[in-house]
Amino acid sequence: MTQQHDYQDMIRIFDHCFFDDFSTRLVKGEDEPIYLPADETCDYHRIVFAHGYYASTLHEISHWCIAGAERRLQVDFGYWYCPDGRDETTQAQFEQVEIKPQALEWIFSVAAGFTFNISCDNLEGTCEPDRVAFQRKVHAQVMHYLEQGLPERPARLVAALQDFYHTEPLHSEQFPWPETL
Numbered sequence: 001m002t003q004q005h006d007y008q009d010m011i012r013i014f015d016h017c018f019f020d021d022f023s024t025r026l027v028k029g030e031d032e033p034i035y036l037p038a039d040e041t042c043d044y045h046r047i048v049f050a051h052g053y054y055a056s057t058l059h060e061i062s063h064w065c066i067a068g069a070e071r072r073l074q075v076d077f078g079y080w081y082c083p084d085g086r087d088e089t090t091q092a093q094f095e096q097v098e099i100k101p102q103a104l105e106w107i108f109s110v111a112a113g114f115t116f117n118i119s120c121d122n123l124e125g126t127c128e129p130d131r132v133a134f135q136r137k138v139h140a141q142v143m144h145y146l147e148q149g150l151p152e153r154p155a156r157l158v159a160a161l162q163d164f165y166h167t168e169p170l171h172s173e174q175f176p177w178p179e180t181l
Helices: 007-022 054-066 088-112 131-148 152-165
Strands: 024-028 034-036 045-049
Touching (some): 007 054, 034 054, 045 054, 054 088
Parallel strands (some): 024 045
């Protein structure tokens, strides 16, 4: 995976795929990512990703792809989020809601020829997440998407990424079973 990945390319790809139909733009932010629906200060929706990180573009887009029309009218889609520093119970809840977004992020990463890294996102927590177990759940969701087909928005982005990065069609061998990390 030697392709250069620039967040500005991702902004252009996303805009080309979705702005006309969804009035949504991908925007480079500074700190924490956030989704901001159109309001009195901006007439389009914004997916704000962190620090110009390419990986953050893919992750935040994956959340947008899962959110339904009503959720896309709410700040951060109206979803629950508990920051780093979670206990075991809260970490389990966090991982449950991250399975589908991280599965899409993995798929987008492969379509872009970009290295995917699972994120348990709990560096300051009171429990040590089981990264392999979590990645296996994400892997199962990836396999489900490959077998059943992607929803329209993720499929549209995958096609655009494959076209831009000249990557091959998705297949299960591109998503190895997590043995150990």
